[in-house]
Amino acid sequence: xxxxxxxxxxxxxxxxxxxxxxxxxxxxxxxxxxxxxxxxxxxxxxxxxxxxxxxxxxxxxxxxxxxxxxxxxxxxxxxxxxxxxxxxxxxxxxxxxxxxxxxxxxxxxxxxxxxxxxxxxxxxxxxxxxxxxxxxxxxxxxxxxxxxxxxxxxxxxxxxxxxxx
Amino acid sequence: xxxxxxxxxxxxxxxxxxxxxxxxxxxxxxxxxxxxxxxxxxxxxxxxxxxxxxxxxxxxxxxxxxxxxxxxxxxxxxxxxxxxxxxxxxxxxxxxxxxxxxxxxxxxxxxxxxxxxxxxxxxxxxxxxxxxxxxxxxxxxxxxxxxxxxxxxxxxxxxxxxxxxx
Numbered sequence: 388x389x390x391x392x393x394x395x396x397x398x399x400x401x402x403x404x405x406x407x408x409x410x411x412x413x414x415x416x417x418x419x420x421x422x423x424x425x426x427x428x429x430x431x432x433x434x435x436x437x438x439x440x441x442x443x444x445x446x447x448x449x450x451x452x453x454x455x456x457x458x459x460x461x462x463x464x465x466x467x468x469x470x471x472x473x474x475x476x477x478x479x480x481x482x483x484x485x486x487x488x489x490x491x492x493x494x495x496x497x498x499x500x501x502x503x504x505x506x507x508x509x510x511x512x513x514x515x516x517x518x519x520x521x522x523x524x525x526x527x528x529x530x531x532x533x534x535x536x537x538x539x540x541x542x543x544x545x546x547x548x549x550x551x552x
Numbered sequence: 553x554x555x556x557x558x559x560x561x562x563x564x565x566x567x568x569x570x571x572x573x574x575x576x577x578x579x580x581x582x583x584x585x586x587x588x589x590x591x592x593x594x595x596x597x598x599x600x601x602x603x604x605x606x607x608x609x610x611x612x613x614x615x616x617x618x619x620x621x622x623x624x625x626x627x628x629x630x631x632x633x634x635x636x637x638x639x640x641x642x643x644x645x646x647x648x649x650x651x652x653x654x655x656x657x658x659x660x661x662x663x664x665x666x667x668x669x670x671x672x673x674x675x676x677x678x679x680x681x682x683x684x685x686x687x688x689x690x691x692x693x694x695x696x697x698x699x700x701x702x703x704x705x706x707x708x709x710x711x712x713x714x715x716x717x718x
Contacts, residue, residue, distance in 0.1 A: 421587065
């Protein structure tokens with residue numbers, strides 16, 4: 388397994404994340420409805436709004452998982468936030484970065500991952516809206532556009548939260 | 553009238569470069585559900601299928617079509633009676649829209665009575681809930697294909713954009 392990289396400017400990124408005052412907050416319908424919608428739209432068993440903290444990824448909203456956080460090093464989202472584009476792994480077993488990842492060989496047995504980075508207006512990528520399946524998948528261009536649109540809605544909610552705090 | 557339960561491949565737009573390039577249409581999108589409406593509008597705009605005017609209710613849509621012409625209409629029948637009344641007024645030329653404007657609708661269910669009414673109103677597409685954003689986009693793509701090229705908003709630079717009254 389290749390651990391999630393620590394991107395340049397991670398200190399500033401973490402500060403931007405903490406400034407949102409959202410880590411460890413209670414579930415909120417405005418995020419929950421997006422993950423439910425995405426799960427239905429893409430027929431995905433797991434959909435997350437994942438925020439990448441210093442040592443962990445914490446889930447603000449989730450469908451299909453019973454845990455609220457996992458460690459950052461083995462997280463897929465830790466890879467996804469290293470760049471601003473949609474990060475897709477169509478089959479984890481064919482990807483040396485993830486084939487022996489504990490989230491692949493054990494629960495929740497991830498085979499497909501697509502993470503849309505949540506980039507704040509200041510440029511910091513604080514997490515992802517991600518789709519996960521237990522079987523290999525691919526996204527076509529329309530799927531990618533739909534995921535991108537939902538990602539923008541999540542970013543809007545994050546920014547609105549920061550503005551109202 | 554086509555009844556759509558599952559998405560089919562889209563045609564046109566930046567994400568389908570092999571399809572014939574058509575200009576985006578001026579679309580009235582009446583859908584009360586926020587996430588569905590907003591996602592459809594954003595992706596339709598991104599794919600250059602349409603420039604949607606988002607409206608949450610038939611009542612607001614009725615006010616808008618009185619002052620603005622659209623190339624196509626996509627209307628939820630959640631508020632069935634007023635929605636069908638609106639479509640009837642469109643077809644009889646009581647709005648700014650062309651009476652032959654292509655129309656698609658969504659509904660929770662469709663019995664024989666509704667199907668006959670929609671046929672009378674020359675509704676081209678019916679999407680039954682639950683459906684996916686992809687299905688809506690496919691329906692919008694079909695509406696766009698039905699709009700005469702010379703009548704699209706970009707081709708004719710007809711009426712200006714209006715303020716959303718919803």
